[in-house]
Amino acid sequence: MSRFDVIAFDADDTLWQNERNFMNAQERFRTLLAAYHSKEWVDERLYEAEVRNLPHFGYGVKAFALSMIETAIELTEGRVSSGDIKSIIDTAREMISADVELLDHVVGTLSALSRTHELMLITKGDLRDQESKLARSGLASHFRHVEIVSDKRPGNYAAILERHGITPGRFVMVGNSLRSDVLPVLELGGTAVYVPHELTWSHEEADPPPAGRAGYFQIGHLGELPALIEQLEETA
């Protein structure tokens, strides 16, 4: 009997590039404001606006665009041109329709694991944007279930597990965010595989669990996942 019923994956920066698109947009944003402020100050104030707006606007491109517009107005004391504001909205539209670029090893790993396990996608952000990226990624057929959530706290995971009748001990979550993919799942008694991505938004950072924490594993890239799962199944 297998040890795990479901292997769930985060999407952004676990299966496909995402943060890089935000960073490129932020680079353009800094250029707009270069005459007014240093790069560091622009970044700091934009981050403040994003975190302040999270409870209202949530995650995703539209929230990011509204935070950039607010920050541009604040940092220029209202002198930002409407052409610059229009270009921020154009950037948001481009981000939403940008090509979905898969990370290395994703297709092989999902193909291999979908033969032995039920796979699930659990991602947060704008509903329409995430659905569209999944459709364009070509990966949808690997996943039995897709859950798009507004946040990834323990309660969100608990609701998903309950809805699908999954025992936490038989659930694995794989993702690049310690805060959103790893810590809440460990808290529920599940298994979490951390796959660091070179770019991760500051807000997703957290201290890693102590070495040897039950259920916690880290791999270098997604290509190492099938071997890890196989090893865990054998020692079950």
Place this chain on the structure above:
Amino acid sequence: MSRFDVIAFDADDTLWQNERNFMNAQERFRTLLAAYHSKEWVDERLYEAEVRNLPHFGYGVKAFALSMIETAIELTEGRVSSGDIKSIIDTAREMISADVELLDHVVGTLSALSRTHELMLITKGDLRDQESKLARSGLASHFRHVEIVSDKRPGNYAAILERHGITPGRFVMVGNSLRSDVLPVLELGGTAVYVPHELTWSHEEADPPPAGRAGYFQIGHLGELPALIEQLEETA
């Protein structure tokens, strides 16, 4: 044996006021632009922007805010002040945290029907915004399942019915939008109850089904729903 397994409800302008908040925001928007253009022209151009942005930004307050900002820039040929743009974003934040005002008869009808049927909520828009409104509405405990979708086309309903193992013939959808709540459900062979609301966004309007169309019913307000369901169950 009962005729229906599940009675599903739309949320915005079926259970609580929504369009009124958008209209109030649009009224403030017209005031911002009153020095430049007539009310009618502002409304027409904003509607064009909203529909043009739907495939990118979807439904909801954030998309509405981005469309208002774009329209303000276009209609003033870039002369809109950054203070006015900031006030558009402030309006969006206020809309998202506005009190949830239930429509008449909602509590009594949900209480009555939840004793005899499984109730479901099916709503479209921003995930976080809809979750927050449901939590603040005090209605969450009436619903066995909540489905927040990016759109309400026949395919979206078909996916929900399949996921929950519901036969279309044993499913009722109740809502104020002919386009989103009634026509797609009739197309799948379900029952649809149209509850007109005095305010409905133009994009949600559609020609009503012909009188006598199988499965189609219209009521004056939600208080009439329990009697209609009882009557349909008796003639099953």
